[in-house]
Amino acid sequence: MPPRRRAHAKAFGRRGPILVLVGLALAAGGCTYPTFGASHGADVQGQEIGKLYSGMFMAGLVVAAIVWGLIAWSVFRYRRKKHDNSIPRQFQEHIPLEITYTILPLVIVIIIFAFTVITENEVDAVSKRPAQTVDVTGYQWGWIFSYQNANGLTLRTQGAVRSFPAAKGYTADVYPQLVLPEGRPTKIVLRSADVVHEFYVHAFNFGRFAQPGVTNVFEFTPVQTGVFPAQCSEYCGLYHSEMLFSVRVVAYPRYESWLRYQEHHLNQIPKHYPLTQR
Amino acid sequence: MTTLVTRPEAVVEPPEEAHGPSGLVKWITSTDHKVIGRSYTITAFLFFLVAGSMAIIIRTQLASPDNTIVSQHVYNELFTMHGSVMLYLFAGPFAFGGLANFIVPLQIGAPDMAFPRLNALSYWLYLSGGIIMLLGFVTTSGAADFGWVAYAPLSNSINTPGAGPDMWIVALVLTGFSAIFTGVNICATVFYLRAPGLTMFRMSIFTWNMLVTAILILIAFPVLTAALVMLWCDRHIGSHIFTVAGGGVPVLWQNLFWFFGHPEVYILALPYFGAVTDVLAVFSRKPVFGYKGMIFATIAIAALSTSVWAHHMFTTGTVLLPFFSIMSYLIAVPTGIKFFNWIGTMWRGSITFNTPMLFAVGFLVVFLFGGVTGIFLASPPVDFAMHDTYFVVAHFHEVLFGTVVFGGFSALTYWYPKYTGRMLNDFLGKISFWLMFIGFWVTFVPQYLLGEAGMPRRIAEYLPNMGWTTLNRVSTAGAYMLFLSVAVMLVNFVEAWRRPIPAGDNPWDAHTLEWATSSPPPHHNFYWIPPIRSERPVWDHYHPEHPVEREHPPRTGGDEVAAARSTARPDSRAQFGSAATARGSVNPEGPSHEPRAAGDPGDDHEGQS
């Protein structure tokens, strides 16, 4: 994010009253807000998005229901009766009404936009001192996850796809796995080695392009341990369907010991976990 | 053969119809906008069937996890060609090549398009482009398989080598030029060939929308063509515009493509908005509610749609999120105006539900939800969660299928009598509608849910333990219903062809000028034109006692007695003052003055120079 835009983002973040409104809305929604099938988010950022989505979906349903209702009413109420050949009034305009339904959508979208900007800034924020930085590189067709540990060593996890010739002999669990600590922000630095991929973790409600020539930085703060299936979601060529990976969230102490363990087994492919738990 | 066309001023005896060529020769040589429009319509419809069949294969493949009905490579070709054929070869050409070509000159009382031979050239570029695109399938590399958006650097010669992708590029350049020529033609026709009294603010909403579409074409398509030329250079002469290695910028492709791509979806939508507006008014027996607001909304949509391209690039991390988000949201405002105007048009009307009206209402219902989910996606955080999942697939099918297929079938069944002089079977039409309406929701609601469950788009297979199988099965079943619905429509066409029911000039008691001439119209369209005193000349002619009610009679409404005018403007027109008619009154005998000699070179009313 260029500095100019970040400054701008801050300015928006200071809009106190709107924040209060959001807070109220979320408090009212509580933890059990409906997402209509979407993920509630297994990380802090994803939860924000889940709430925004839920709110928009409900607002959208209300608007849709009203307009559908109006359509249904006019269709059923004003259908021509049999043998009725009269011609209805030929009115064409009602200026106050027309102005109303110009202003109304405008107000609605501006409110939605305000919520959007708030969530956007929370989701895009990157903390100064993340617990861990992971470099993620997408390539045709797999992922490389590299962790920088305290001793300056780089741990790499790499995996390929089933159909990829180089991966012959691997079973389904060759898919690479990203390991993250629970409750701590992890910074992801995302790059592409060849074409455009998308690093998409459904459980985190988040996807970002691995765009050649661009380095994308963002942060996850998981709030839930477990193994979450994930995959490339931007079409990237022949085996795009198989560019799967998974995200494994573990408690922080376990994460540290995992990292230490990996240090002693450098150059070995770390143990993989099946894509879905149990 | 060039004919000098004169415009009739009153009822003229139909001249001896010139017996031009017929059959294949006519098809190849005709420059008549009606022949070309019909060719466009048929060709585009064939492409619709081709791309629809691909969709059926796609859906069949996805009905089971890890399915291998087609290989991954073929699947990638199929969704690329499904999207490309639907958008570039069906939806657009069906609207601005087929419907607009046939209807716009008729609606403005013109004898033909402004540039008939350019019009024919457009068709041949389009047809050859379409054939070249599909011929990609028989090359050794197979057809293009980089998605209809051809993101660089996947689309370069290293990642997607072969002749098939190159043919895709060339096909798009050819159809792109065809679209540009049609755009020029429509603008010139609307600007220069309107009938006397048919001011800009008396054109039907369909014609207005086609004009705005034509302007959008002129903005958007040149950018696509330029981008394709750059891509071709990258592939063939070693330039590095879109490759990082050579110092290029891959994301530039996305900027260029979507600067075309987003207006393109409105190029596809606006014509059908216009057609549906006309249909709703005619079958409600009322004028279009908020006529001026409708025009304003169309222009606003067109303008805004060209400033939102990067909402397709939210997840690249390279675009100004708030700008593109708010611009996208703003499109909801004119679209909302349109919706309320559509409802206002039906409100207190006297509605009959013939097939065109059913499809038009179907369009309203379907498009509404597509629009609402579009609002969600205009929010960058939500887009982060939903981008490139089946949620997006469901969203854009709801808007595209809603406009192009529901709106398109509405337009096709509405104008079919004008195209052919025959009626379609209303019963079969209704069956087709209900199959389509139900099939549509069965196909695409599961896709929304799949997107929410995290299924990415453009995947040839998925694992059985993802929990996506049932929803995919339902969606596939819905796709088969859609197939059936189109089949019923085809049966309807065949029936109308085998057992013609003559339609008459004006079967729907419609409003606009195309219904003033015979069905199908004669060569050069009109022997007689009613006086034009509102945007509903034909309605005014048949129902002179039911003009539009206006709250504030506008100064230009034509309500004034024209005699007053002739004193106010003592120019050459004063000599015709005696023939002035008040609005709504009909003077089928024609005005009582000496008719001008046809071909009078002193005609200065065209005003071109």
Place this chain on the structure above:
Amino acid sequence: MKAEGTVLLVIGAFFGVVAIVYWFWSGETSGTAMLTGAFLLGLLPGSYYLWWSRRMRPRPEDDPHAEREEGAGVVGAFPSSSIWPFVLGLSAASVGLALVFGSWTAIVGFVVAAAAVIGVIRESRRGGVV
């Protein structure tokens, strides 16, 4: 002519404003360039039409009170059939295919295209008694 010009100018002006806002907010070049192009696309024909509209009497189609007979007379010369668009289309397609296969079809395409252009022009001369 006035309404036509105004529509184009309004659309063009919108893009002018958006281009300025976009440039100062994002600093991104490609989008600014394209928006500026769209601005010019509205400005040039729009101002041309407006310029003309002041120099001519309103045409019958600009006049809400115009009578039908005011527009009577010659509308223009409209060819009703011509083989040349077909020939031109085919030659364009063969030039296009040459871009794919890099073969001799380009030469054939260019020759046929030239012939078609000559054909179109001669046809216009013959029929053009407007």
